[in-house]
Amino acid sequence: MDAEWAARDVAKVVRIPQDSDDKYSRGVLGVRTGSVLYPGAAVLGVEAAWRTGLGMVRYVGPAPELVLARRPETVTADGRVQAWLIGSGTDAATRGSDETAALRGILEGVVPVVVDAGALDLAPGSAAPVVVTPHSREHDRLRSALDLEPSDGSAASVAETARALGGTVLLKGATTIVADPDGRSVVVRPGVPWLATAGTGDVLGGILGALVAASFADDEPEHLLELAASAAWLHGRAAALAASDLGRHGGPITALDVAATVPRAVAEVIAGL
Template sequence: MSGTGVETTFEPRPATAAWTAEEARSVLRLPTASDDKYSRGVLGLRTGSTRYRGAAVLGVEAAWRTGLGMVRYVGPERAQDLILARRPETVTAEGRVQAWLIGSGTDAADRSPDEDAALRSILAGDVPVVVDAGALDLAAEGSAPRVLTPHGREHDRLREMAGLVPIGADADDSERERAARETARALGATVLLKGATTVVATPGGWVRRVTTGTPWLATAGTGDVLAGVIGAIVAGATVRTPADVEHLGALAATGAWVHGRAATEAAARHGGAGGPITALDITAEIARTVAGLLAGDDAAPRR
């Protein structure tokens, strides 16, 4: 993905507004004859761990399937081996990137001093960073434009870190929207609050819902896939000015839209009300979902 057709300044919308296919399509574009692998976007991933190597594989696979020019993976050697066995086009050396994804498949309690320093260095830069899972304890740090991707319990921990009151597991979607907007403002970062209804909020008060998912998404590894999709979309955009930082909300919402629709498509292949899916089933549908979106095929999922 490279470039976007959506405006970089957004007015706050009603809390009930859902991110639409038309809006998601405006964030994506077809590559042109003048593109190269750098202009289409390069995503760097510092993800995975000895215990959770699969998370790195899922994030890399999702990023490639979303459509960008290059994926750079910097992580444990065993995870690199697994990634290269599945996606040999992945570059396992540091270099130029347009965005970072950090934290998926990691645990802050196990982070080494060297890894901690590397993550803080990424967050201290000006390249946008998708902050997931085991890196969320660093969410308030640095100067980089950030997209935070917590689930409910992680969001409550972020709120405590910011001096805010947790909202708990029983909060309805209106309360989740209010809280996500408050958290985004307090941390100076876009917050994508995962759930049956995903809520995306920016520091400037822009907030939208994403409702393309399916209950079958509640399975291991799907959050790693979501992070990879968002990272790929962010890598294709230029985020530098304060207005562009607000634009991260549109990019994150589009990532969640694509992820949810791909999951719904994967589940619908079982017929009826859908059936069980795995995280890799979702990655297998991402390219088709992106192609259909760009072609204007916004129909209900195929069965």
């Protein structure tokens, strides 16, 4: 049976800032997400990244004015980063050649990349360390690109994808499965069913990007599997907290509600709750 990720595991990953830290040593995440059709994905991912706790977010995608309206502390100039988040709110079918070249450049770099949605088709063959975050249909498309049969949804299937890809796979679903190329896999139980709503995947991408950037700002970063599983756990816990604010049976929440509650989930982990 695959290991189930828990708060005690997340506590080993969450980086608590020290007096000696500055915005660069706390981690810088580069974000290239969103599109004309789905600009909100960029806002949600950037919001979630800031809420998770890191030193800086650099946003270099379209419609930066929307991101700045929500999070004015975001930097919209290119520069040094410890991780990238790409693909959320984009569609490979409508992606232009210039954007494809820019994404390939990121994937040919040395810093880790969280690859979501419309950039998943570019992940195979990546030189950079990657974490891909597909849902079930995207997972099957990725497996097809890797010459694999459709997934049966099992941890073994996700591990097979990770081996073929040479990267870490976070399969989103009612129960999240994370696997890496070494054959390790863990499961993350869902927070609440209220989490199944538009935009929450973009929030997960921001949480994961922030954890990766903060970890890789250190000399000895955590493995990507641990970071991905911890992101999924915090995502689910934030959703549970947001829903519970509406009563003991929960209630409707939005993606921004989840992002806004991430600091409480992080604080619980730090406090050992």
